[in-house]
Amino acid sequence: MRIAVVGTGYVGLVTGTCFAEVGIDVTCIDIDIKKIENLKKGVLPIYEPGLEEMVQRNAQKERLTFSNDLASSIQGCGCEAAFIAVGTPPGEDGSADLKHVLAVARAIGQHMTDYMVVVTKSTVPVGTAQKVRTAIEEELAARGVDIPFDVASNPEFLKEGAAIEDFLKPDRIVVGVASERAEKVMRKLYKPFLMSGHPLIFMDIPSAEMTKYAANAMLATKISFMNDIANLCEIMGADVNMVRKGIGSDARIGNKFIYPGIGYGGSCFPKDVKALIKTAEENGYQMQVLKSVESVNEKQKEVLFNKIMAHFSGDVAGRTFALWGLSFKPKTDDMREAPSLVIIEKLLAQGAKVRAYDPVAMKEAEHTLGDTIEYGKDEYEALIDADALLLVTEWPEFRSPNFTVVSKLMKEKVVFDGRNIYDAAEMAEKGFAYYGIGVKQNVQQEKAVV
Numbered sequence: 110m111r112i113a114v115v116g117t118g119y120v121g122l123v124t125g126t127c128f129a130e131v132g133i134d135v136t137c138i139d140i141d142i143k144k145i146e147n148l149k150k151g152v153l154p155i156y157e158p159g160l161e162e163m164v165q166r167n168a169q170k171e172r173l174t175f176s177n178d179l180a181s182s183i184q185g186c187g188c189e190a191a192f193i194a195v196g197t198p199p200g201e202d203g204s205a206d207l208k209h210v211l212a213v214a215r216a217i218g219q220h221m222t223d224y225m226v227v228v229t230k231s232t233v234p235v236g237t238a239q240k241v242r243t244a245i246e247e248e249l250a251a252r253g254v255d256i257p258f259d260v261a262s263n264p265e266f267l268k269e270g271a272a273i274e275d276f277l278k279p280d281r282i283v284v285g286v287a288s289e290r291a292e293k294v295m296r297k298l299y300k301p302f303l304m305s306g307h308p309l310i311f312m313d314i315p316s317a318e319m320t321k322y323a324a325n326a327m328l329a330t331k332i333s334f335m336n337d338i339a340n341l342c343e344i345m346g347a348d349v350n351m352v353r354k355g356i357g358s359d360a361r362i363g364n365k366f367i368y369p370g371i372g373y374g375g376s377c378f379p380k381d382v383k384a385l386i387k388t389a390e391e392n393g394y395q396m397q398v399l400k401s402v403e404s405v406n407e408k409q410k411e412v413l414f415n416k417i418m419a420h421f422s423g424d425v426a427g428r429t430f431a432l433w434g435l436s437f438k439p440k441t442d443d444m445r446e447a448p449s450l451v452i453i454e455k456l457l458a459q460g461a462k463v464r465a466y467d468p469v470a471m472k473e474a475e476h477t478l479g480d481t482i483e484y485g486k487d488e489y490e491a492l493i494d495a496d497a498l499l500l501v502t503e504w505p506e507f508r509s510p511n512f513t514v515v516s517k518l519m520k521e522k523v524v525f526d527g528r529n530i531y532d533a534a535e536m537a538e539k540g541f542a543y544y545g546i547g548v549k550q551n552v553q554q555e556k557a558v559v
C-alpha cells in the first residue's frame with residue numbers, strides 16, 4: 110500500500126512516519142526545501158520523543174521518502190490516499206486560515222492520475238472537506254479529465270510529547286467518509302493500529318470535522334473550569350488538590366485533565382477554541398461557555414505574575430527571576446501560546462531580569478526571545494542569586510531538585526509554583542516562601558505571623 114502525506118509539520122511528520130512504521134510506503138511532501146533537505150539527512154524540524162529514530166529507521170528501509178515535488182510525487186504514484194496535513198494558522202479574526210489546505214487540494218487535482226482518497230488531517234472547520242472536493246473537481250475539469258476520487262476527514266488527536274504512542278495505540282480513530290469505496294481504503298490503512306481494541310469510528314464528514322473541535326473544546330473547558338475553582342479555593346482557604354481528588358473519583362467527572370495551572374497553551378487548544386467560537390458566530394450562534402473558557406485562560410496566564418507582584422509589593426525592578434520551563438508543557442520544545450511568554454513579558458516590562466532554563470526548548474526560546482532574557486546552562490545555574498524561582502513547566506527533572514543546593518544558590522528563598530508540583534507544607538518546612546495554584550499561599554509567613 111502506498112500513500113502521500115502533504116505537509117511535514119507536527120501532524121504530517123508523525124502521521125507519515127507511523128504509517129511507514131507499519132509497512133506502508135509513504136512519501137512526505139513539503140514546499141519547504143530546507144526542511145526536506147534536513148529530513149533526508151535525518152534532521153527533524155521538531156522535537157518529539159522517539160520520532161527521530163523512527164524517521165531514520167524507516168527512511169533507511171526506503172518506506173519513508175521525502176520530496177519537495179508534489180507534482181511528480183502524485184502523478185502515477187499508485188497512492189490509495191493523499192493526506193493533507195498542512196497548517197491552518199488562525200487568521201486575524203480567529204478563524205482558521207484554509208489557504209494552504211486548499212492550495213494543496215488544487216495541486217492534487219492538477220496532478221492526480223488515478224482514484225485516490227484525499228484526506229484532511231489538519232484541524233479544519235466544518236465544511237472544509239466539501240471545499241477540498243470542489244477545489245479538486247475544478248482542477249480536474251480544467252484539465253478536461255474525469256478521474257474518480259473521494260474526500261475524507263480524519264482528525265488527529267495526538268498529544269505533543271506522546272504523539273507516537275497516541276498514533277500507534279490510539280484511543281479511537283475517527284473517519285468521516287461519504288462513500289463505501291473511501292471507507293474500504295481507510296479501513297485497510299488503519300487496520301494495523303486496531304490491535305489495542307480501540308474503535309475505528311466511521312461517520313459522516315461534517316460530524317468527523319466537528320468531533321475534533323468538540324474534543325479540544327471540552328478539554329479546554331475542563332482546564333479553565335478547574336483554574337476558576339482553584340482561584341476560588343485560594344480566596345476561601347480551601348485546597349484545590351483535595352477538591353480535585355474529591356471530584357475526580359466521580360467516574361462521571363474523571364480524574365484526568367482537572368489539574369489547575371497557569372493556563373493551557375500550545376497550538377491546538379487556543380487556536381481551536383477561537384476557531385469554534387468564530388465558526389459559530391459566522392453562523393449566528395454565540396458559544397457562551399467557550400468565550401468564558403478563553404477569557405479565564407487569558408487571565409490565568411497572568412496569575413503567577415500577580416502573585417510575584419503581591420509578594421514583592423510591586424518592587425520587582427532590578428530583581429532576577431529564575432524561570433524553570435519555557436515550553437507550553439513538558440516533553441516538547443513547542444512554545445506557541447506558552448504561559449512562560451506572558452510571564453516573561455510582564456516581568457521585563459517591570460524592569461526585572463529573567464534567567465531561564467528548559468531541557469529542550471532553549472533553542473526555540475533564543476529564537477523567540479533573543480537576548481531579552483538570560484539563559485542558564487542547567488536548572489541550577491539559572492538560580493544563581495535569584496530573588497525567586499518560577500516553576501512554569503512541570504518537566505520531570507524539576508520535580509525533586511536538591512533543595513539544599515537550591516537554597517544556597519538563591520538570594521531569597523521564594524518559589525512560585527505554577528504547576529503545583531511541590532508540596533506546600535514541605536516547602537514551608539524547608540524555609541521557602543511558597544506560592545502554588547489554588548492552595549494556601551505562603552504558609553511559612555502565616556506561621557511566622559502566628
Ligand code: UDX
Pocket residue numbers: 265266267268269270325328332365366367368369370371372373374375376377378437438
Ligand atoms: C491537545 C489535545 O490533548 C490533543 O488531543 C489535540 O489533538 C491537540 O491538542 P497538546 O496541545 O499536545 O494536545 O497538549 P495537552 O497535553 O493536551 O495539554 C494542553 C494544555 O493544557 C497544556 O498547556 C497543559 O499544560 C494544559 N493542561 C492539561 C492543564 O493545564 N491541566 C490539565 O489538567 C491538563
